[in-house]
Amino acid sequence: MNKLRFLHIPKTAGSTFSSILTKQYRGKVNFEFSGDNELDIKRFRELSLGEQKTVVLFTGHAPILTGIPEADDIAIITILREPVSRVKSFCQHVSEGKSPHLVAAFPPESFTLDEFLYSENNEISNLQARMLIDYERHRVEPLVTNFSMEELKNRALENLFEKVRCFGIQEYFDESLILFADTLGWSMPFYEYRNRKDIKRLLKFEDHHIGRIKELNAVDIAVYQAAKERFLDKINSGDYNTKKLAVFKQAKRIISPALHTYRQTGRAIIRLFR
Template sequence: MNYKQEKTLFFLHIPKAAGTTLNDIITRQYKSESVFQTNPVNIRESKNKLIKMSESDKENFKVIKGHMEFGWHEFIPQEFTYITMLRDPVERVISLYYYILKNPRHYLYNIVTENRMSLRDLLSSRISAQLSNGQTRILSGREELVQKPLAVFEECPAEWLDSAKQNLDKYFVTFGLTEKFDESLILFKQILGWKIPFYTSKNVNKHRLFKSEFSVQDIILIEEYNRLDIELYKYAKKLFEEQIYRQQSAIKTDLRRFRQFNQVYRVYAKFSNYSRSAKNKVKSIIKDCV
């Protein structure tokens, strides 16, 4: 079944799980007028905008994507399915911390930088639920992904993990893992009928520390605040590996070809802002293969 044509696709963009890169790929797969993109700064406004649209306008959307919690399918009349990208919870929290440090527009930027908060300080302060089981919260559909007052921190109940797992099983045609990004793209390509999803990595912080560079105490604290996400990731990883195994022959062939073409695409894309010929070459590669 070609879900790209027959069902509206929801892409849940989980912060710091390679969603920006995937978001760019999705944009190139569909006509702009058939895509509804949420406003990352004002998610509630995007939700209200979608709710207030006419049924006919909603039915024109092939894709509804961006930062949102599971459950927005309730606002549209047509059939739907979901995809997302999940990430190792410890790596995701570390990445989110460094994203906050470099992004003055983030609602936590001022309080973190003015108080020179370390990652351990930020977790212990309990001023943001984004760093505590954030993936479970989004996939459970039990809580709006809306910026709340800094003083508000709600624990993530254990039953939300069950809801997240059930939603992943029932409503997601497939999903990817950040740590297996290329394999995830090929899976999306095969299941959703996409053309070759070339990419260059987006929104990557080259000046952050990695998991192996943090102290044991820091890692233990991150894990303590993300126990449900760790369980969710283990569950999702098992499902992902089963999907890959069932299609291993086709995926292996497509993956080899994709990586060869994408390496060429990256080289030309790197210089496309400076060279007209390189820019034209990038367009040619996209036109021929995407």
């Protein structure tokens, strides 16, 4: 298979999608970015030249330009999510203690939305646009803070439309998968959802919380609206494989529960569709 990079923006259905990639690239060597760009470059360069050449799939959290040509100069795909929904999901994730780098600052037992949303944490502010430009979690001041909101939007969209081979939209997840499959020559990408939230500890978002999230993500909202419009144009065009999507949705009703059974019991599943 051709080399591929999945630019995984946190809380955009990436965990589920990563499991799909694992199946599509079964047996291939994967390098996963951690979110610490300098450390990731060091980790990759510590591999032998032979080991570096065997990497076929790059996944994980890193900006669109990683500083590793082997990852930057190959086909890139990504998934975007409605910004308010993404941040709400990230808040829930942090409140459950699932972000190790934030547990000390925001321990689950004392987590409050008001504190977190006013904490100046840079992962809740225009993260999708920034990762499409230049994002570094551990940098004190991200480089993109010097851009105007209009510049941020335009740079993010330019990279999304010109440097990314193919992108999906989380709220059109199945449609996105078929687009990826046809573009990249995959088998049918059946899946089960991963990394679900703890329904016993759901956060309650008030109107002022939603207002704060929108305030923090004005650029992401503009980028998402433009990206969604481009995506819908693509899947509503005559080139999109609507027949394959219909077959996929019908088969998924059978296959997805079977995948769950397989993961829970280890029983074999026969692949019925390719």
